[in-house]
Amino acid sequence: MGSNSLTLAPAPRSAAAEEVRAEVREFLAAELAAGTFTTHVDTWLSGVDPAFSCKLGERGWLGMTWPKRYGGHERTAMERYAVTEELLAAGAPVAAHWIADRQSGPNLLRYGTEAQRTEILPRIAAGECYFVIGMSEPDSGSDLASIRTRATRNGDGDWVVNGAKVWTSNAHTSHYAITLVRTSPADPANRHAGLSQLLVDLSLPGITVNPIRILDGGHHFNEVVFDDVVVPGEMLLGEEGAGWHQVTAELAFERSGPERFLSTYPLIAEFARRAADPAQLAALGRISARLLALRQLSLRIAGALDRGELPDIPAALVKDVGTTFEADVIDEVRRAVDVPASLDSPDPLGRALAEAQLHAPGYTLRGGTNEILRGIVARGLGLR
Amino acid sequence: MSDVDLVVETVRDILTKHEPFVLSTERPWDAGLWSALAEAGLTGVGLPEEAGGSGGELADAVAIVGALAAGAAAVPVAEQLLVAAPAVLAADLDLPAPEEPLSFAVAGAVTAEPRDDGDGPGSWMLTGTATDVAWAGVAQHLAVLATSPVGPVLALVHVAGRQATHAANLAGEPRGSLVLQGVTAPGALLTEAQAEQLRARYALARAVQLSAALQQVLAWTVHHAGEREQFGRPLGKFQAIQMELAEMAGEVTAVAALVDAAVQAVERGESLVLACAAAKVRAGAAVEVVARLAHQVHGAIGFTQEHRLHHLTRRCWSWRDEAGTETAWAAVLGAGLLADGPDALWPALTRVV
């Protein structure tokens, strides 16, 4: 079936994936025992730990599918799937490198110049170089094509960028922003034209990163303001004017992974320690059945990526079903136990519930809201 | 075209001549459809030719059951091909002719007493009543999972002509009771594990039916939304309707992925109880969403027996409860995943399918 149909072929079983899974599991057990990290909910957003990212890089678990000449390891998407899934299930601190490894690197690989690739990809694969997504703006969320951040060429052929990005996760701990900018005036007849992606070094003069606190008080969001920022001409990513097409491809990577249903897995794991009576075991069973179905869907996407497909419609579907599940887990657990949610709870289950709840509104918003995703699925159903 | 596609094509072809109808006490099943399927050898698919079957793989049998479920076919094919016949063969009992409908019942209230040495295939005397028997009064043979002082027993009872009490599921499919007091039947002692696997396969059979039926309900609903116009536009052009259809598609796709994976686990001969349990729970959970939204999108016409929708929604509402309810299987799944302790939950999850 084509990549735009809703269903994908079942994923092939991968012995290599199971092998690397076992290695990651062993590594994580040792790290947990050594106390280098503690398990938390939603750590791919909030668990920034560069030292941990470097350890993963050393072991070859970043940039896994990329060519060796760019520091990659030429492994399959199925193997990468196993690695990311293990890290998420353990609630390991993977936020520093997550975006770079998941989507910025693949984006560079597809559209970057040779210089951009050789300069940046090996550092991402080493766990040293982090990226942010510079898409959303104060007045442009779901309607991404309406962005107003502008880049114009100056006399030297460099780009001068003005505007502001917002909700930029971990801009304060990252090195580059792949920034969607308008490079020619908006054309009401073709809203998707005139957009481009720039590879912006976040240390450039004229960039201000202002923190925005999320519900639990954590600092992940930022406003990134560009005030006459001069970006070297060669930092255009891909083609001028092809930004919309490139962003769409990037979103397929952004939307398809196991982080779209495992953000609250650490809460499930904590609940499992408590589940004893038949009602609790049934709650665990219901949660697990949904999780197992999502795994199959996500594995199918990894299989499709290995076949060279870019399954954007199935990815939208998995993300809709997966993020709905992430939030439902909280309710299912709450109703099965008698434990109030509090970050200060002496009970680890109370703390996990609190972390999961305070992050919950984000699950079904980030990376495209579920309403937008369902619109994409509706297109897959032939309705629009 | 693969073998599986070919088999499905044949079933669909036969189904065009056998429209679903409202089941009643007078007409509790589609005998004509059954004959047509049997004539085409489709009631023996997945069963070895040496045993009187038509050969083929489990995948073929699953495809047949799916196609028939999507067609709301009132025939005991799921019970025969996916549960009872494989169980009878595994227990080394003689398989009845595939054209004679064979059903399956988990009958905790039926006890079996050995009439000979009691181990291996032998003769058993049954006592008690099997309740909730799928196709009671229709099936000519019944594979009964009974209890005995020495463990679970699978007995193969010839039930043709035996009076069944009238009871039906929400779709009118016969689910009556059969009194098996004093019946002698061939049977075999099973281990507890074998009995559990048999119950799990029954659950998987219902999950296969649910998955196919839910896919069909989605397809019908998308079709309806494209045809029916209000306010000068097809319903499917309204964003509210698109959201509902997309939500249905998410459920249907998730169910299909897990059910397929569970079938494959069974094909690989892996320990299958948790995979089947998960498939049954997931498929059952989707019924609420898919049936509710399908009826919502269809409007009043879908709330009548004049429209085809009820043939599948009423079946789905029952199938989710049959062969073990979602709650029962969810508890089995939860407990099974914790078998090695709570810290091994994740490894257990990655092993299920």
Ligand SMILES: Cc1cc2nc3c(=O)[nH]c(=O)nc-3n(C[C@H](O)[C@H](O)[C@H](O)COP(=O)(O)OP(=O)(O)OC[C@H]3O[C@@H](n4cnc5c(N)ncnc54)[C@H](O)[C@@H]3O)c2cc1C
């Ligand atoms: C945790 C988190 C991390 C994020 N990280 C980043 C990041 O690193 N970089 C980045 O660029 N962005 C990031 N975002 C922003 C994210 O992409 C946006 O939140 C998202 O695209 C929605 O935009 P919005 O918040 O402006 O909501 P809006 O677009 O204003 O939407 C508000 C509501 O209206 C609905 N709506 C909007 N349009 C339609 C429509 N046409 N039909 C039906 N309903 C509609 C939406 O579904 C939503 O329910 C992040 C967001 C979150 C929550």
